[in-house]
Amino acid sequence: IKDGAVKLAPFTNMPDDVKAMAEATEKKIAGGWNPFTGPIAKQDGTPWLKDGEVADDGTLLGMNFYVKGVDDKLPQ
Structure with a gap:
């Protein structure tokens, strides 16, 4: 970013x-x-980043899910 x-x-x-x-x-x-600083949950509500945890570039590039609040589905 x-x-x-x-x-x-x-x-x-x-x-x-x-x-x-x-x-x-x-x-x-x-x-x-x-x-991309936690707390952030995945779209399904499961925890992804803990409070204060920051996703690094490798983590962001490897995302295969949306985060909570995104109202869409990943292309299959």
């Missing part, structure tokens, strides 16, 4: 309040915050 490998999409086609939240998140990331 800090190297720019992961970026947020342009903030278009969304309500102003959602755009403001996205911009605030972008600023946090620019300040060094990693959105």
Whole structure:
């Protein structure tokens, strides 16, 4: 993330309040915050990252699941 490998999409086609939240998140990331910092659960609710644990690049590249809050299914 800090190297720019992961970026947020342009903030278009969304309500102003959602755009403001996205911009605030972008600023946090620019300040060094990693959105892949636990606690984070997998989509099915099972724990993935413990509180304060940060997923490294290898872990992120090996993900074969969505995290809680993502409302979709992985392609088969």
